[in-house]
Amino acid sequence: MPIHSLGYLRLNVTDIPAWRRFAGEFLAMQEVSGSTEGALHYRIDSFHHRLALIPAETPGLAAAAFQVTDSRDLDRMVTELETAGSTVTRGSKEDCELRQVSGFVSLTDPGGNPIELFHGPRFDHSVPVTPGVSAFVTGDLGMGHIILNMADVEAGYRFYVDLLGFSERNTTESPDGTLYFLGCNARQHTLGLAPAAGPGLLHFMFEGVNLDDVGRALDRAYRYEVPMMQSLGRHTNDNMVSFYVWSPDLHAVEFGYDGERVDPDTPSYDITEGAFWGHHFTPPPSPTG
Numbered sequence: 001m002p003i004h005s006l007g008y009l010r011l012n013v014t015d016i017p018a019w020r021r022f023a024g025e026f027l028a029m030q031e032v033s034g035s036t037e038g039a040l041h042y043r044i045d046s047f048h049h050r051l052a053l054i055p056a057e058t059p060g061l062a063a064a065a066f067q068v069t070d071s072r073d074l075d076r077m078v079t080e081l082e083t084a085g086s087t088v089t090r091g092s093k094e095d096c097e098l099r100q101v102s103g104f105v106s107l108t109d110p111g112g113n114p115i116e117l118f119h120g121p122r123f124d125h126s127v128p129v130t131p132g133v134s135a136f137v138t139g140d141l142g143m144g145h146i147i148l149n150m151a152d153v154e155a156g157y158r159f160y161v162d163l164l165g166f167s168e169r170n171t172t173e174s175p176d177g178t179l180y181f182l183g184c185n186a187r188q189h190t191l192g193l194a195p196a197a198g199p200g201l202l203h204f205m206f207e208g209v210n211l212d213d214v215g216r217a218l219d220r221a222y223r224y225e226v227p228m229m230q231s232l233g234r235h236t237n238d239n240m241v242s243f244y245v246w247s248p249d250l251h252a253v254e255f256g257y258d259g260e261r262v263d264p265d266t267p268s269y270d271i272t273e274g275a276f277w278g279h280h281f282t283p284p285p286s287p288t289g
């Protein structure tokens with residue numbers, strides 16, 4: 001597989017104190033020092049950080065980063081992307097330092113979402129401090145999954161499947177078109193492409209190792225008054241038991257466990273419901289609170 005996993009997310013955020021509560025207290029990630037000025041960096045495993053929150057005037061995705069094998073593989077992919085018409089920018093040594101990786105490139109997908117391809121994450125070998133989460137499910141499965149908005153999902157499909165080598169794992173029909181769930185490792189999906197007018201990060205997901213991790217995360221959501229977005233439920237595609245909350249910038253953020261692991265040649269299927277049970281929706285809080 002050319003792409004191994006989702007490696008890290010960089011988000012532009014407008015309210016650093018609110019995100020510090022959200023990522024540190026609710027998600028129970030370990031805040032670590034990093035060199036992106038004014039930003040917060042959060043660690044959940046051996047990566048220096050998996051989440052970087054960068055102060056900005058406008059919230060949004062700064063980069064969804066996918067890990068490739070090594071520098072040779074990155075070079076080969078850059079050649080293929082440029083041949084296919086993508087504009088690819090090499091990350092400088094300084095920008096590699098900010099990300100704590102050996103090399104990366106940045107580009108936008110056909111939906112206008114900023115993505116990065118990187119190799120050589122720098123490991124921290126100490127035990128991560130994530131109180132209330134026994135361990136985050138990462139390793140070969142990556143940090144979790146994301147759903148990206150895409151004006152033309154078929155163009156997105158050609159980019160991620162035909163060019164970057166993702167596998168189609170399942171689909172579902174929405175009033176706006178087909179939503180594709182794509183995988184690049186044994187995690188049932190690492191990336192979803194959702195039909196929408198413009199680019200954006202619709203949601204991101206972290207996985208704990210057991211039901212108690214989800215239960216304790218629910219307790220923290222109530223304790224820190226994090227607004228619920230979908231109640232506890234079990235998904236029909238990846239079988240994950242999870243709940244969703246609204247982030248300070250109103251992404252949906254999913255926390256779950258028991259996600260399905262699949263073989264690379266598992267055939268795709270179409271789901272007609274999102275959940276076997278649960279996942280009842282609550283709209284976002286109004287801006288005035």
Ligand SMILES: [Fe+2]
Pocket residue numbers: 145203204205254
């Ligand atoms: Fe999800």
